[in-house]
Amino acid sequence: MTINSDQQRSTATQAEPVAHTPPVASKRRGEPLVLQGLSKRFGDREVLRNTQLRVEPGQFIAIVGRSGCGKSTLLRLVAGLETASAGHIRINDQLLNGLSDDTRIMFQDARLLPWKRVVDNVALGLPPERREDALKVLAQVGLADRANDWPARLSGGQRQRVSLARALVHNPRLLLLDEPLGALDALTRIEMHRLIEDLWRASGFTALLVTHDVQEAVALADRVILIEDGRIALDEVINLPRPRSHGDAAFAALEKRILDRVLQKPAAPERESFTHSADGEPRWPGVPAHGVRWAV
Numbered sequence: 001m002t003i004n005s006d007q008q009r010s011t012a013t014q015a016e017p018v019a020h021t022p023p024v025a026s027k028r029r030g031e032p033l034v035l036q037g038l039s040k041r042f043g044d045r046e047v048l049r050n051t052q053l054r055v056e057p058g059q060f061i062a063i064v065g066r067s068g069c070g071k072s073t074l075l076r077l078v079a080g081l082e083t084a085s086a087g088h089i090r091i092n093d094q095l096l097n098g099l100s101d102d103t104r105i106m107f108q109d110a111r112l113l114p115w116k117r118v119v120d121n122v123a124l125g126l127p128p129e130r131r132e133d134a135l136k137v138l139a140q141v142g143l144a145d146r147a148n149d150w151p152a153r154l155s156g157g158q159r160q161r162v163s164l165a166r167a168l169v170h171n172p173r174l175l176l177l178d179e180p181l182g183a184l185d186a187l188t189r190i191e192m193h194r195l196i197e198d199l200w201r202a203s204g205f206t207a208l209l210v211t212h213d214v215q216e217a218v219a220l221a222d223r224v225i226l227i228e229d230g231r232i233a234l235d236e237v238i239n240l241p242r243p244r245s246h247g248d249a250a251f252a253a254l255e256k257r258i259l260d261r262v263l264q265k266p267a268a269p270e271r272e273s274f275t276h277s278a279d280g281e282p283r284w285p286g287v288p289a290h291g292v293r294w295a296v
């Protein structure tokens with residue numbers, strides 16, 4: 001398959017958020033999500049700067065970037081778990097103000113309650129008459145037979161399936177995924193990619209996935225967004241047919257191009273250099289020290 005680079009590549013911009021039509025969409029049940037001039041500061045450190053982004057209903061967006069670049073912060077802002085220092089977030093033209101019932105988030109650890117059975121973890125927050133729904137969603141994630149089991153008896157991948165079921169039982173319009181597969185082995189990850197993609201196509205939610213794994217981003221996303229220096233440095237449309245195969249030449253070429261771009265810029269040092277005194281004690285900048293200088 002030939003990649004049309006004009007179609008594939010869209011340049012990042014800090015101007016008005018631009019609409020991108022997904023090449024292959026789910027049922028598009030959600031509403032547009034718009035980040036406008038979004039900034040986030042922790043103390044004197046600006047993690048996100050004037051971020052502009054428009055996500056169309058039902059799009060699957062992957063957010064990549066060096067560790068500490070602000071991916072999770074962006075997700076937490078959209079989840080309403082953090083407040084922006086400047087700018088705003090709109091969902092369907094409504095200003096987002098705190099947590100939204102239509103949004104669910106899934107983390108790297110499943111965060112299940114160990115004293116509740118699997119089905120009760122999924123049914124958490126549902127009225128008793130909707131317990132059946134929890135069983136249905138458990139069947140969708142392939143765990144119907146583990147409904148009455150305890151979370152401790154499940155594998156890591158199975159726990160993440162429960163976590164996914166717990167999010168989907170609420171029929172969210174927006175699903176936020178913060179490295180949900182980061183702790184899983186490679187084969188389980190591939191299985192989970194297929195499951196997430198199938199459920200996304202069937203349910204039509206909009207998805208924002210934070211991942212360190214460019215291969216995962218290319219496998220799942222309609223667009224891959226790179227955050228660098230607090231800004232969106234790349235917004236790449238992935239025009240490959242679904243389901244995508246890692247072994248495909250077009251897939252591999254795209255993955256390499258995005259990975260090369262991510263690695264293009266050296267990682268920013270998280271901390272300043274410090275010194276070691278003769279007795280081995282670290283001394284921070286501004287503190288007189290004698291000895292070897294270390295970069296961390």
Ligand SMILES: Nc1ncnc2c1ncn2[C@@H]1O[C@H](COP(=O)(O)OP(=O)(O)OP(=O)(O)O)[C@@H](O)[C@H]1O
Pocket residue numbers: 042047065066067068069070071072073074212
């Ligand atoms: N609550 C907080 N208070 C202070 N600093 C924070 C807070 N949350 C995040 N940060 C800082 O903001 C920066 C971005 O953090 P964030 O977790 O968004 O990065 P990330 O790209 O998701 O990193 P990783 O890929 O390693 O998970 C980091 O330097 C982090 O230390």
